Amino acid sequence: MSVPPILKVDGLYKRFGGLIAINNVSFEIAPGEVKGLIGPNGAGKSTTFDMITGVRPPTSGDIWFKAGRITNQPAHTRSPLGMARTFQIVRLFRGLSVLDNVLMGLQPKFPDGLFASLARLGSLRKQESESRDKAIQLLEFVGLADRAGHPIEALTLGQARLVDIARALASEPQLLMLDEPAAGLNDAETRNLGNMLAILKDRGMTMLLVEHDLDFIMKACDTIVVMDHGVKIADGSPAEVCRNRDVIAAYIGRRAADAEH
Amino acid sequence: MSKPTLPAAPTPTILPVFVFLAIGALIPLVLESGFYIRLAMLVWTYAVLCMGFNLLYGFAGQISLGQPAFYSLGAYAYAMLQIKLGWSPAVALGGSLAFVAVVSLLIGLPLLRLRTHYLAMATLAFMLVENGVANRWIDFTGGQSGVEVPALKWAGEEIGRTGIYYTVLGLAAVVLLLHDFLIRSHLGRGMQAIRDDETAAQALGVRVDLYKLRVLVLSSVMAAIAGICFGITSLRVDPSLSEFHVLVSLLTIVVMGGLGTRFGPIIGSVIVVALPQVLTGFGRFETAIYGACILVFLIFLPHGLSGLVERKFQWRADRATADAKRRKQVLKEEVS
Ligand SMILES: Nc1ncnc2c1ncn2[C@@H]1O[C@H](COP(=O)(O)OP(=O)(O)O)[C@@H](O)[C@H]1O
Ligand SMILES: [Mg+2]
Numbered sequence: 001m002s003v004p005p006i007l008k009v010d011g012l013y014k015r016f017g018g019l020i021a022i023n024n025v026s027f028e029i030a031p032g033e034v035k036g037l038i039g040p041n042g043a044g045k046s047t048t049f050d051m052i053t054g055v056r057p058p059t060s061g062d063i064w065f066k067a068g069r070i071t072n073q074p075a076h077t078r079s080p081l082g083m084a085r086t087f088q089i090v091r092l093f094r095g096l097s098v099l100d101n102v103l104m105g106l107q108p109k110f111p112d113g114l115f116a117s118l119a120r121l122g123s124l125r126k127q128e129s130e131s132r133d134k135a136i137q138l139l140e141f142v143g144l145a146d147r148a149g150h151p152i153e154a155l156t157l158g159q160a161r162l163v164d165i166a167r168a169l170a171s172e173p174q175l176l177m178l179d180e181p182a183a184g185l186n187d188a189e190t191r192n193l194g195n196m197l198a199i200l201k202d203r204g205m206t207m208l209l210v211e212h213d214l215d216f217i218m219k220a221c222d223t224i225v226v227m228d229h230g231v232k233i234a235d236g237s238p239a240e241v242c243r244n245r246d247v248i249a250a251y252i253g254r255r256a257a258d259a260e261h
Numbered sequence: 262m263s264k265p266t267l268p269a270a271p272t273p274t275i276l277p278v279f280v281f282l283a284i285g286a287l288i289p290l291v292l293e294s295g296f297y298i299r300l301a302m303l304v305w306t307y308a309v310l311c312m313g314f315n316l317l318y319g320f321a322g323q324i325s326l327g328q329p330a331f332y333s334l335g336a337y338a339y340a341m342l343q344i345k346l347g348w349s350p351a352v353a354l355g356g357s358l359a360f361v362a363v364v365s366l367l368i369g370l371p372l373l374r375l376r377t378h379y380l381a382m383a384t385l386a387f388m389l390v391e392n393g394v395a396n397r398w399i400d401f402t403g404g405q406s407g408v409e410v411p412a413l414k415w416a417g418e419e420i421g422r423t424g425i426y427y428t429v430l431g432l433a434a435v436v437l438l439l440h441d442f443l444i445r446s447h448l449g450r451g452m453q454a455i456r457d458d459e460t461a462a463q464a465l466g467v468r469v470d471l472y473k474l475r476v477l478v479l480s481s482v483m484a485a486i487a488g489i490c491f492g493i494t495s496l497r498v499d500p501s502l503s504e505f506h507v508l509v510s511l512l513t514i515v516v517m518g519g520l521g522t523r524f525g526p527i528i529g530s531v532i533v534v535a536l537p538q539v540l541t542g543f544g545r546f547e548t549a550i551y552g553a554c555i556l557v558f559l560i561f562l563p564h565g566l567s568g569l570v571e572r573k574f575q576w577r578a579d580r581a582t583a584d585a586k587r588r589k590q591v592l593k594e595e596v597s
Contacts, residue, residue: 053464079466087464093457095521096450103447104454108466110447113475114439117448124446131447171466 004067006031006175006206007052012061014047014230021047022058023230029175034197034207036217036238039227040250045210046088048227049179052208053085054078066174080108084173086164088180088210092152098163099148102135105170138166142196158189165196176200177208182216194220214251218242226250278441281527285430289423298426299494300538304530305433306490311514311526312440313483319521320449321476322456327368327384328484328511330391333502335361335485336492337395337402340410350413354489358482365481369474380477388503395500407499410492429490436483437527444523452476453521506548513551516558519565528567 005028014022022044029035037045051058054075063071065081078085084105092101110127111117117124139145142162147155155163161181168176181197182190190213197220200207211217217224218238226234226241228250234241241247288301310332318324338357342348348356368387372380395402402408412419413428420428443449451472454462459469492498501507510533518529537547558565 055460055464075460075463076466076468079464085464087461091458091461093454093461095453095457100450100453104450104462104465104467107447107451107454112468114443114448114479117446118442128447167465 003030005029005064006066007208008062008064009048009052010062010064012048012051012063013059014044014051014056015059021230022051024061025227025230025232026061027225027232027235029206029208031174031206032204033223034201034205034209034221036221036224037208037210037227038212038214038217038224041212042229043227043250044230045227046179049085049177049208049210053083053177079105079171079173082172082174083177084168084171084175085177086161086168086179086181088183090157090160090164092155092160092163092167094152096152097148098139098144098150098152098155099132099135101152101163102138102166102170103131105138105167106131106134108171135166135170138169139163141169142166143192158185158192161185161193162196169200173205175206175208177210179210180212181209182211182213190216275441275445277524278437281437281524282430282434285433286427289426295422298422300534302426302429302490302494304527304534305429306487306494307510307514307530307534308527309433309436309490310484310487311511311518311530312436313480313487314511315515315520315522315526316440316443316452316483317476317480319515319525320444320456321452321473323473323477324378324381325384325477325480326381326508327386327388327391328480329503329507330384330388331361331365331481331484332488332491332507333391333395333498333500334364335482335488336410336498336502337408337488338485339489339492340408340498343411344408350411357489358485361485362478362482365478366474369477374470388508392500392503395503403499405500407497410496410498412496413493425493428493432486432490436486439479440483440526441523509548509551513555515565516555517565519562519567519569522565522567525565525567529565532566 007029009028010026012022012025013020025044025048027035037048039045047056050056052063054070054073054077057072061071062069065083068081070077070081093104096104109131111120111124136145136148139148142165144159144162144166147159147163152160152163161184165178165181168178178197181193185193194216197207197209201220209217209220211220221238223236224234224238224241225232226244226247228246233246233250234244236244285301285305289298292298292301310328314325314328335357338360339350339353342353342356343350368384369380372383395407396404398404413425414420415424443452451462451467454465454467455469455472463469488498488502491502514529514533515525516529517532518525518527533551536550562569
């Protein structure tokens with residue numbers, strides 16, 4: 001490949017006590033690529049996601065982001081580097097309004113700490129006002145601008161997920177990582193989400209999607225990594241992955257896989 | 262097509278802060294009796310103490326029950342630096358705040374990585390230790406009778422009660438402006454994010470441990486400023502500053518005024534200082550009445566009196582929605 005990957009996961013290995021949750025998993029994401037990460041429950045998707053986002057360190061293996069090794073860098077370093085994520089169980093700030101939640105995505109761009117902020121008092125007002133405009137644009141993008149001032153309690157699960165995505169987008173990430181964005185959404189909401197991801201893809205956004213909704217992921221992704229029992233069993237285009245015997249076996253059962261061939 | 266120029270975002274106005282300060286500045290002109298001025302000084306002192314706690318717990322979600330220790334420590338340090346080292350009041354002020362900042366940093370460093378109640382317990386333990394030392398290390402602290410705080414002087418003369426009042430008001434104004442700036446800025450947003458969900462805050466690039474440590478130190482320094490206000494008002498510092506009743510007053514104030522609100526600490530302080538004047542007959546039951554108030558407010562008015570007025574989300578909601586509407590308006594005008 002001529003273009004260097006934006007994310008490179010190399011020989012990732014994670015042990016929880018006696019359980020090997022992730023065993024030698026490697027894959028790459030090219031700029032502009034939308035990659036899916038699928039697998040049955042307990043396959044190790046969330047654990048992989050957590051290691052890439054710095055929530056837990058791998059036992060061994062390496063993670064590279066834009067040519068920098070970030071394996072053991074803490075979670076808070078990811079956003080300034082250009083990586084943003086959402087959560088499988090939506091984690092919005094319940095004491096903040098919808099708009100303020102999205103504004104939190106811009107936090108690393110603000111001066112850090114009291115003294116730094118007081119020193120830049122003059123430009124702070126302007127930055128706040130520009131950030132608000134940007135946050136409202138993002139809320140418009142996800143179709144929730146009219147909810148800007150609402151408390152989080154007033155949102156449906158589907159809306160909360162969209163706010164989570166808007167918040168992740170606020171930092172203008174080069175890699176957007178979504179953990180089961182379609183979980184708990186109804187059909188209309190899932191379609192809406194699919195359209196939105198398609199728009200982001202058209203704009204050149206690189207994404208990593210963890211999903212168990214196969215239909216959704218087949219449509220949304222360029223390539224798909226399939227995991228089972230902590231091991232990568234397939235990596236390729238949706239069509240290739242669908243034909244893979246191991247994948248069928250993992251999803252439907254060994255006998256079905258044999259019957260296919 | 263050029264990007265439409267948007268009107269500046271409306272931010273909650275600083276006006277109410279100036280109203281509070283203006284009222285504060287007028288008090289000595291209106292209420293001439295020394296008794297009321299002393300009460301007013303106590304209101305500011307408690308307000309300063311509680312603003313620190315409000316930032317720490319109401320906004321950043323970290324409980325320190327040791328605030329009275331920092332309050333007391335600030336006052337002792339301010340007095341001792343003058344008496345034992347001969348420092349001038351201004352230098353002693355800076356020195357005592359730096360001292361309290363270092364102490365709270367040392368306490369916070371190992372604790373903030375742990376869950377919230379460890380911080381609460383450890384700071385409470387620190388308060389007991391601090392109070393014990395103040396009581397028992399008689400040679401240094403004067404024990405029960407405490408130490409005298411040198412009176413403030415101006416051009417060689419002791420400043421009068423009004424002068425002391427305006428000094429206290431000046432210190433309170435600094436804290437009030439900082440408190441308000443923090444709440445209205447991105448830093449307040451960051452603190453609330455940590456309070457609501459540390460993991461999510463971290464994922465958005467917030468250095469959670471560092472933030473918590475900074476707020477703890479800031480709240481301790483604010484408590485120390487309150488202690489100094491008390492010292493220059495009463496001209497004496499004794500172990501009663503870090504006794505349990507101070508903690509009870511503090512909790513009553515923040516709960517009645519409203520935790521996590523802009524003006525809860527001031528409103529709560531006015532009430533808690535005024536209440537005993539109304540309830541003089543209850544003398545011995547004061548603490549019990551405070552406790553009852555805390556319970557009633559926690560159950561029926563969890564955002565306190567200030568929460569009633571600020572209505573927590575209302576102003577944010579109005580502002581943000583107005584923002585969105587106006588943006589659309591501007592875009593429309595730009596197009597047509
Ligand atoms: N904190 C943990 N401690 C022990 N085992 C864990 C922990 N987190 C995940 N696991 C185990 O690791 C395996 C992979 O889990 P996970 O990554 O959550 O799978 P998925 O997201 O694909 O459903 C599972 O067997 C799970 O039980
Ligand atoms: Mg999972």
